[in-house]
Amino acid sequence: MFRASREFSKLLRPTSPLLTSLDRAVHGSSGSKKIVGVFYKANEYADKNPNFLGCLEHGLGIKNWLESQGHTYILTDDKEGPNCELEKHIEDMHVLITTPFHPAYVTADRIKRAKNLQLLLTAGIGSDHVDLQAAAAAGLTVAEVTGSNxxxxxxxxxxxxxxxxxxxxxxxxxxxxxxxxxxxxxxxxxxxxxxxxxxxxxxxxxxxxxxxxxxxxxxxxxxxxxxxxxxxxxxxxxxxxxxxxxxxxxxxxxxxxxxxxxxxxxxxxxxxxxxxxxxxxxxxxxxxxxxxxxxxxxxxxxxxxxxxxxxxxxxxxxxxxxxxxxxxxxxxTPHISGTTIDGQIRYAAGTKDMLDRYFKGEDFPAQNYIVKEGKIAPQYQ
Structure with a gap:
């Protein structure tokens, strides 16, 4: 009932018979993208370690890389309530990156209003902050950096x-x-x-x-x-x-x-x-x-x-x-076990790799998918 299969693609379960012609296909999509990253604010601790990548101030260390390719990268820690910063970007963002340590709860309502949204990335492990059924029904891709922490x-x-x-x-x-x-x-x-x-x-x-x-x-x-x-x-x-x-x-x-x-x-x-x-x-x-x-x-x-x-x-x-x-x-303690500096380096690299593949229209490593083409990973069923 719990453990995910290594051969993920063979065990995925379709959630809807209508998902053969998804209108929000994640791969092969070109052009400039709006990416929103939700992270906790590190304040005075942000500059104490250059590898402290999982905080708001460093945003996984990918801001310059994304902007050099013509993409927009919005960083915020404000994720709750109707007037939060995240809400301002719901309707036109293409990618949302969040972490288990400061999760942005992606509800069915947010998914419904996110008309351009294609990809939900978890920088780390654990995507239960996403309504996976709603994501699958909307044709979104949900992925995390399996094994990173x-x-x-x-x-x-x-x-x-x-x-x-x-x-x-x-x-x-x-x-x-x-x-x-x-x-x-x-x-x-x-x-x-x-x-x-x-x-x-x-x-x-x-x-x-x-x-x-x-x-x-x-x-x-x-x-x-x-x-x-x-x-x-x-x-x-x-x-x-x-x-x-x-x-x-x-x-x-x-x-x-x-x-x-x-x-x-x-x-x-x-x-x-x-x-x-x-x-x-x-x-x-x-x-x-x-x-x-x-x-x-x-x-x-x-x-x-x-x-x-x-x-x-x-x-x-x-x-x-x-x-x-x-x-x-x-x-x-606060949620810290998976966000050691070593873990941050791994999940930052994994997130960047998946974004790069997304821009190129390539598949992610199979074990990273939580929702793909309307199908939910076995461990979340």
Whole structure:
């Protein structure tokens, strides 16, 4: 149900029988294009690293390149509400670039009004900010830079697992406050060795995580719509679980590695959380809406969930009163796991490559397509 096939073109599902003669074909389209990029504002941090490409001020480092070819490149961080800057360009833009870290929500209404729109690019991984059904019905192409930040996210997941298992954050807070109370940390600090870690979803990120967990001597379980390769199972020692509800109660640590779809929304709800081990630790760098917000708050408050860590929220940016900010034993950050400087270099290069192919009327790498010719990628079905 979750993991995308490597042979994407063989598994794409048409959403409408009328899409054989699309009027917004993305390839082979010539002439000057209006491209809008939506990114977060870096302010004083923009000039601290020349490779900080994913911010508004640098706009993936492609502005001069685009303008030298006669295209218009509009950069903004203002994406919400009827009077935002993005709305001013909806009707005549050809390409919209956005990121999972500061997503511009592309609704069916926006798609309907975007008469010239042909291409929606995600600089990174994760296109759930787009109404994919509406995009497919309108004949739009949706693509992302597959694989660009898988290493970044997998490393971050490993970090959060260790932070939660070792009860690191309370100790760090003691140092800041000038305190010294070892007992307040040690009573719920454990070794990772020997613990059972289960990943819900074993695609690129899930497999990288299992490879990195192997040296820690964990018992590794995974749930997915299909088994990983025998070679990867042998390398990691991971065991396949056919039933998610049977796997979860076995786990000391659960990591979410699935895309957000209507099938996975609210995947960890009150009932599923109640069936998990008391004291379970949960890491979610996938999407905030995979988890029932209040159910997680209640579980952390009661101690049934001993710690919840991740960097994804719903909505994003998270409002100041979002309850996950204030629940106990949380290891939350803004959405940063996939936007390391190394990750930014990769997704900036991937975005530029797809734009270049778009201008030349060439296809993208097959694995980058999320919507193509009215068909939606398997992982979003």
């Amino acid at each position: 898988t290493v970044s996210v997998a490393e971050d997941e490993l970090m959060r697992i260790l932070i939660l298992v070792r009860n690191f954050l309370p100790g760090h807070h003691q140092v800041i406050k000038g305190e010294w109370n070892v007992a307040a940390i040690a009573y719920r600090s454990y070794d990772l060795e020997g613990k059972t870690v289960g990943t819900v979803g074993a695609g690129r990120i899930g497999q990288l995580l299992m490879q990195r967990l192997k040296p820690f001597g964990c018992n590794l379980l995974y749930y997915d719509r299909a088994k990983i390769s025998p070679e990867m199972e042998k390398e990691t020692g991971a065991k396949f679980e056919e039933d998610l509800d049977a796997m979860l109660p076995k786990c000391d640590v659960v990591v979410l590695n699935v895309p957000l779809t209507e099938k996975t929304r609210g995947l960890l709800n009150k009932e599923r959380i109640a069936k998990m081990k008391k004291g379970v630790l949960i890491v979610n760098n996938a999407r905030g809406a995979l988890v029932d917000t209040q159910a997680m708050v209640d579980a952390c408050n009661s101690g049934h969930v001993a710690g919840y860590g991740g960097d994804v929220w719903y909505p994003q940016p998270a409002p100041k009163d979002h309850p996950w900010r204030y629940m106990p034993n949380q290891a939350m």
